[in-house]
Amino acid sequence: MMDGAVVTPEMLLYLLRTLLIGAGATIWLTAASLVVAVVLGFGLALMRLSDSKVLQGIARVYLEIFRNIPILTQLFVIYFGLSRYGIMLPATVAATLGFGLNGASMLSEVFRSAILSVDRGQREAGLAIGLTSRQAFRLLILPQAARTAIPPIGNYAIGLLKDTSLASAVAVPEIAMRAKMLVAETYLSTEIYMMVAVVYLALSLPLARLTALAERRFSPHRSAA
Amino acid sequence: MSEPLVRIRGLKKAYGIHLVLQGIDLDVHSGEKLCLIGPSGSGKTTLLRCVNWLEEPTGGEILIDGAPIGTVAKGGRSHRMSDVELARMRAGIGMVFQRFNLFPHLTVLENVMLGPVRVLGAGRAEAEATARGLLAKVGLSEKVAAYPDRLSGGQQQRVAIARALAMKPKLMLFDEPTSALDPELVGEVLAVMRQLANEGMTMIIVTHEMRFAETVADKVVFMADGLIVEEGPPARIFRDPQVERTRAFLSAVEHRV
Amino acid sequence: MSFAKLWSIIHEPLFWAAIASLKIALSALLIGLVLGLAIALARMNPNRHLSRAAVAYIEFLRGIPALILLFLIYFGLAAVGIRFSSLQAAIIGLGLNASAYLAEVYRAGLEAVPKGQTEAARAIGMRRGQVLRWIVLPQALAISLPPIGNVAISLIKDTSVASLIAAPDLMLRANDLSSQTFKPLEIYLVVGAIYFVICFPLSLVVRALEKRGERKT
Ligand SMILES: Nc1ncnc2c1ncn2[C@@H]1O[C@H](COP(=O)(O)OP(=O)(O)OP(=O)(O)O)[C@@H](O)[C@H]1O
Ligand SMILES: [Mg+2]
Numbered sequence: 001m002m003d004g005a006v007v008t009p010e011m012l013l014y015l016l017r018t019l020l021i022g023a024g025a026t027i028w029l030t031a032a033s034l035v036v037a038v039v040l041g042f043g044l045a046l047m048r049l050s051d052s053k054v055l056q057g058i059a060r061v062y063l064e065i066f067r068n069i070p071i072l073t074q075l076f077v078i079y080f081g082l083s084r085y086g087i088m089l090p091a092t093v094a095a096t097l098g099f100g101l102n103g104a105s106m107l108s109e110v111f112r113s114a115i116l117s118v119d120r121g122q123r124e125a126g127l128a129i130g131l132t133s134r135q136a137f138r139l140l141i142l143p144q145a146a147r148t149a150i151p152p153i154g155n156y157a158i159g160l161l162k163d164t165s166l167a168s169a170v171a172v173p174e175i176a177m178r179a180k181m182l183v184a185e186t187y188l189s190t191e192i193y194m195m196v197a198v199v200y201l202a203l204s205l206p207l208a209r210l211t212a213l214a215e216r217r218f219s220p221h222r223s224a225a
Numbered sequence: 226m227s228e229p230l231v232r233i234r235g236l237k238k239a240y241g242i243h244l245v246l247q248g249i250d251l252d253v254h255s256g257e258k259l260c261l262i263g264p265s266g267s268g269k270t271t272l273l274r275c276v277n278w279l280e281e282p283t284g285g286e287i288l289i290d291g292a293p294i295g296t297v298a299k300g301g302r303s304h305r306m307s308d309v310e311l312a313r314m315r316a317g318i319g320m321v322f323q324r325f326n327l328f329p330h331l332t333v334l335e336n337v338m339l340g341p342v343r344v345l346g347a348g349r350a351e352a353e354a355t356a357r358g359l360l361a362k363v364g365l366s367e368k369v370a371a372y373p374d375r376l377s378g379g380q381q382q383r384v385a386i387a388r389a390l391a392m393k394p395k396l397m398l399f400d401e402p403t404s405a406l407d408p409e410l411v412g413e414v415l416a417v418m419r420q421l422a423n424e425g426m427t428m429i430i431v432t433h434e435m436r437f438a439e440t441v442a443d444k445v446v447f448m449a450d451g452l453i454v455e456e457g458p459p460a461r462i463f464r465d466p467q468v469e470r471t472r473a474f475l476s477a478v479e480h481r482v
Numbered sequence: 483m484s485f486a487k488l489w490s491i492i493h494e495p496l497f498w499a500a501i502a503s504l505k506i507a508l509s510a511l512l513i514g515l516v517l518g519l520a521i522a523l524a525r526m527n528p529n530r531h532l533s534r535a536a537v538a539y540i541e542f543l544r545g546i547p548a549l550i551l552l553f554l555i556y557f558g559l560a561a562v563g564i565r566f567s568s569l570q571a572a573i574i575g576l577g578l579n580a581s582a583y584l585a586e587v588y589r590a591g592l593e594a595v596p597k598g599q600t601e602a603a604r605a606i607g608m609r610r611g612q613v614l615r616w617i618v619l620p621q622a623l624a625i626s627l628p629p630i631g632n633v634a635i636s637l638i639k640d641t642s643v644a645s646l647i648a649a650p651d652l653m654l655r656a657n658d659l660s661s662q663t664f665k666p667l668e669i670y671l672v673v674g675a676i677y678f679v680i681c682f683p684l685s686l687v688v689r690a691l692e693k694r695g696e697r698k699t
Contacts, residue, residue, distance in 0.1 A: 129319075197554065
């Protein structure tokens with residue numbers, strides 16, 4: 001062992017407390033980014049399903065760009081790149097935006113295929129009782145598509161939770177950042193990063209269980225036939 | 226004779242270069258029960274779907290109660306109807322699908338209430354009372370709270386009929402309502418339809434149930450290759466068909482059942 | 483500084499850095515492919531302990547960020563006397579990470595091969611190992627090809643994480659260049675474009691493979 005601090009129970013408690021504060025920030029960052037990703041992703045899905053070739057094209061280009069570039073590069077463009085030109089976003093805002101913009105490209109495909117997976121007969125049955133196209137979409141297609149989309153959204157959220165660790169590179173005080181600071185302070189790198197791993201597992205494993213549960217419940221979606 | 230409830234003139238429908246309906250003329254009077262029969266691919270479903278404009282015709286016109294569906298005359302020219310105008314016309318035409326198409330995320334009761342609440346603007350209490358009444362009528366009072374996937378095919382189809390009736394339609398369209406059902410469940414659906422016929426509902430029914438057509442229909446229409454080959458009262462079509470094509474079809478069906 | 487001037491400074495170092503990133507990705511992919519297969523076979527083994535251990539391995543690696551894994555290997559192991567260079571740590575970490583995903587990919591592929599194939603092969607007298615080697619694995623691999631492609635694309639993008647333990651990859655070089663030239667926006671955009679030029683064609687290939695697979699079934 002290096003000449004680091006001694007691992008006393010008090011020390012462990014201190015580490016754990018600091019890391020849990022960071023975990024709180026991680027959860028917030030994940031949740032906020034997820035909201036941005038869901039909203040933008042839904043908009044993109046609607047663009048891709050629209051009749052307008054222009055809107056479809058824009059959505060396609062957006063999607064391909066954001067899916068084929070590392071999220072870390074995207075974060076650096078937003079945080080370091082823009083600040084050079086006077087657009088100084090607070091780190092947390094930049095990270096939320098970065099993860100949200102990136103996530104939108106992932107979720108738009110989820111939403112699109114969920115909407116397309118709803119049986120055509122549903123819309124027709126709605127129109128036949130006098131619903132307008134909009135009503136049929138809102139009252140029939142969307143609720144059914146939402147069920148189908150829940151498991152993949154869950155899977156995406158797990159990936160996002162882990163990806164938020166990259167926000168430590170733009171100085172967002174989430175758990176990975178806190179860990180780096182603690183290591184600099186105490187040199188207890190093995191203990192600290194193991195604890196961080198355990199915290200991530202404690203967050204991601206239940207989320208994965210929940211997603212698997214939702215998968216069994218929703219995926220072969222209730223069908224009238 | 227009075228103005229027909231449905232008047233179809235020169236109806237054509239093409240998918241690409243494939244002319245599926247080649248000019249259909251047909252009148253259905255109020256209270257009349259019309260059965261459409263014919264070989265697979267003859268265009269029966271397409272004709273039915275054109276009546277409520279789920280399918281947009283390529284040519285010809287359809288009048289419901291004297292008013293054209295799908296188009297409106299504005300300033301001397303005819304325009305395509307808006308989504309809202311079309312919805313309003315469809316609200317008065319019930320449709321029952323081969324594959325039921327119940328809304329799987331809604332309970333049986335909610336399935337039946339959706340139209341009245343969202344389209345007719347009925348209050349929930351009123352809509353629920355109507356829905357319960359209709360579900361009792363089709364014999365499904367105990368199933369009001371169930372989701373469609375808990376019901377048998379026959380039960381689902383009866384809910385679908387109640388859902389259509391909840392809109393108080395002046396016309397009901399049925400597209401082979403029993404052909405997706407196990408044989409032992411066919412009877413319960415036909416019984417509901419028979420009762421509806423006795424109450425004087427105007428019905429256009431695509432069916433392969435020849436015995437049902439014979440006993441319920443006022444008029445039977447035999448279609449082949451997108452054309453009406455022969456039409457008349459059931460006794461004549463089934464006992465004494467005039468056209469060779471009709472005879473061939475009926476004997477083939479006879480041998481099948 | 484004009485962009486042309488900037489480009490003349492950065493294009494060569496970025497090119498070589500991109501090659502370095504690809505080498506990291508490829509090495510990690512090889513580790514992942516081999517290790518992943520072993521884990522998948524362990525996971526599907528009738529021996530309870532073996533399959534439980536494989537599940538734990540997969541869940542651990544899939545439950546933590548790649549970054550934390552790299553930190554653990556590079557900083558955490560160093561503190562207990564196991565020292566890797568940042569490059570080695572990056573390759574090992576990304577390889578382990580990929581092996582967990584690939585294990586699940588293989589398993590899905592193996593499970594998708596119809597039981598009748600094994601039975602037919604056994605019926606003509608093949609031994610278990612032979613059945614696996616000559617009948618089941620080739621078919622499973624064909625099924626697994628598109629998802630393996632997806633893992634490979636993720637890996638290429640994930641090599642950027644290696645820069646955070648100062649492994650010599652494209653992002654690390656970009657960081658250097660941007661602090662030298664004070665042109666972070668231009669440089670990170672160029673770097674983004676480089677990743678795009680590598681990953682986009684690959685994603686088209688994967689999509690084509692997926693389409694072909696769908697048509698077969
Ligand atoms: N959406 C479509 N696109 C292209 N062709 C279609 C479409 N819908 C129907 N058709 C074709 O139109 C023809 C008539 O179909 P339709 O479904 O109306 O026949 P049908 O008389 O109802 O037959 P069935 O007894 O099998 O239900 C068929 O040749 C069919 O392949
Ligand atoms: Mg049909």
